[in-house]
Amino acid sequence: MMNADELFSTAKKILKQSFGFSSFRPAQEAVIQNIFAGKDTLALLPTGGGKSICYQIPALVYPGTCIVVSPLLALMKDQVDNLVENGIAAAALNSQISPEESYEIRNKAIRGELKLLYLSPERIHFELDHLLSAMRISLFAIDEAHCISVWGHDFRPEYAELHTLRKRFPQIPLVALTATADAATRKDILSQLQIPAENTVLSSFDRPNLSLNVKVNLKKRDKLQEILKLLRKHTDESGIIYCLSRKGAETLADDLRGNGIDAEAYHAGLETEERIRIQENFLNDRIQVICATTAFGMGIDKPDIRFVIHYNTPKNMEGYYQEIGRAGRDGMPSDTLLFYNDHDMVMLAKFAEESGEQELQLEKLHRIEHYATSPICRRRILLSYFGETFDHDCNHCDICKNPPQRFDGTILAQKALSAIARTHESERSEIIVDILRGNRPQEIVEKHYDELKTFGVGRSTPTEKWEAYLLQLIHLGVIEKSYAADQHLSITAFGKEILFGKRKIDLALIRNENAEASKTSRENSLLSFDDRELFQELRALRLELAKEAGIPAFHIFSDKVLTAIVEEKPTTLSEFAEVPGVGNFKLQKYGKIFLEKIKLHNS
Known part of the structure; x- marks a missing residue:
């Protein structure tokens, strides 16, 4: 058995081979070192902060199979598809697969042929005395761990039963991961899963690539014009607009289609098949904009979402932070826009008063009001809510860009x-x-x-x-x-x-709104004219390959990797292998195809 240092050395090699990165982020390294030391761990990393690497790499280092608890079928599917595209043996057991597929996956798991197996919390309890007892389990990873706490913004009763894993499998390390947990939620997670407080790894909640913008008390027609203005900045790029009601989502989608935008409404009132169709179309770039209730997004791991808009005021900071975190998960510049409205606040306050936790929910609502109406740096307010001190203005929110006199x-x-x-x-x-x-x-x-x-x-x-x-x-x-x-x-x-x-x-001093923002797209600001042309050519190639394979384009290479390819302009496979985000499996599968496109562009 390797010691912790040897395990970590192996982990770094696998990170490069499988995912194309030469080093871990500091918080990822801390979590992985904890796991290799046999310590149960609570990991708090921002959305887009690389939480999945924290358990996927140990899963590839350890013998046996990592059990991943995930709350949504769409999230399982996306992560499994992504792993398979990287040449990693992974599968999910859920209600959407046939009995034959379930039988095959269970046998693979028992034979030790899977490195990661994704299960819902309900399925975990069903399999405790069956599949789990027959497997060699290397690690338990509980994703979206805030769902375990009644103080969390998305509490799920079935998550609260996961403490049984500690009793049944006390020798197997466990890592709980979340991007959105305030102090009370963290304390509850630690208590329920019996994780020592000193085993908490807390990364910065800052997402510096996200610009934060708020508009206050705009009329409906003015909100639509602001949305269209933002969409003109993000031509052919994906985004989500969150709405408070199903009817609001449908009406806005109609309005956007009337303005030539490929938009669809998504909410829990739709048939399952229709929701799956819309989600697949969005993942595969056949729909540009989803107008959704909060039923959409938790299962989406699309890294190239370039904007998230809140058409209505969110009910708390945790939900708002998680939802804006769906933008720019690849680290590329992305926009967020919140429309704050007094009428929304009245409705949300009524919901809070009717809940079983009136005082707590009203306080959370007032913190959203503070964030939206304060004339000070929005990032400072947002981070302070999660207990993080940010001692300078961010220069990347509407307040900092247009500081008040x-x-x-x-x-x-x-x-x-x-x-x-x-x-x-x-x-x-x-x-x-x-x-x-x-x-x-x-x-x-x-x-x-x-x-x-x-x-x-x-x-x-x-x-x-x-x-x-x-x-x-x-x-x-x-x-x-x-x-x-x-x-x-x-x-x-x-x-x-x-x-x-x-x-x-x-x-x-309240000033008039600035003139219309620049319509320059994201890559225009980052790349020269010739490089922009190459970027679009590689983007088209990626889409063509994705359609042939029946997978989302970002599963091949993210926009961030494409930008790095354009900047590096590799001419050989060895040079292509040095591009961050290009692992061995994808190098062999796509390297020559992309090199030919670059060569053709340069000729």
Whole structure:
């Protein structure tokens, strides 16, 4: 039996041979070293941070089979297909395969012919006394481990039973992996799986290749125009738009198709066959945009998703982080856009109040509000939620790209506070803005608010800016907003000090939106004109090969690998082998074909 150092040396060789990389990322190395030392481990790596390598490499080093617990059939299929395309023996047992296939896979597993076997948590319990007892198991890997905790954003009761693995197989190492777990969720995972806290490997949650952007309280037509603008930047590139409801997803998909975009709606109300068809078309680049409820995406491991849009406000930071994490998993620049809306917040607050954990869910909702409405670096807020200190602005979010100019906002705040006070702290923001602007809709006249001393004192400030300043005052703790049915605004103790002139306050100046963003596509900004042509030629070749093989194009080479090929322009197989992401199996299978295309381009 090899010692830990010998095991790790073998792991590095396999990493290069099978996956084409010469070194592990720091967090991957820490997790793998833990596994080789026989330590059960909790690994927290960001989406796209290479979690699967953490168990796939030990699976290839150890004799026997790694059992991978995965929550979704689509996720299993995608990972198995990817492994097989890299020449690795892997399979999944699930309800979508025939009895004959199941029989064959079970026999292969018992004979030790599989290096990785993917099972659902339900299947694990069924197989405890059958297949698992007859196999030589090298490692247990529990993917999406946050599902094990009631504090997690995607709790699944069947996951909570996985603690039985520790009792039945105490000598087999176990690794639990997740990209989204706050402190309470982490503590619960450690407790349920009996993992010592010191065996936690926590990577940075930062995804520097993702740009973070938020638009606040836009009307429906303006949201559609912003989406179309982003799609023009990402011509022929894939993206997901998350919607709060099934009807919302279907309506948006219709609107996009009406504007010439290949878009489909995806939600749990569709027949299983239809969901599979849409997902396969998206994976194979036959659909550009999926408009989906959160039913879509957890099983998607497509690395070249270039944008994720939240058409509605998410209900918590964990879900939002996981969903934006589906963009740019190959490390290439990708965009995220969140449309924050007060009406969404009212609906989500109602859902939270009806849940069994009202206080917790409302607090999570308020953290989303903080993220979307604060005039400070969004990445700092996002990372601080997961307990990570980010001590500088990211320069890659809308706030950093267009930093706010500060001004003495004391008088402006006093005008708003006076209107709130004179309406006895009983009105929602729309009414307060109408009072400040001097508008006379029916409700204002009926309540005699047009007779107030503050009526019209903010006429020179546009409605949209007043709405934005009120959000700032909420964020700064000057006023509070109720998410009960009336959404009324009230004045805090701090706000009263400002109202009565005891304190001053600075606000961020609200400016007009910038001109339309550059339509330059991602590779245009990274490559020269000639290299862009070669990139597109290799992309077309990749798609042709993928169609012939009946697999998604990214299973051959990701966009990141294609970009590296273009930059390196290898002319021999040995040079091609040095491109990061090209393993031995793919070198033999595709090397000559790609080299011929490069040679033809250069001739």
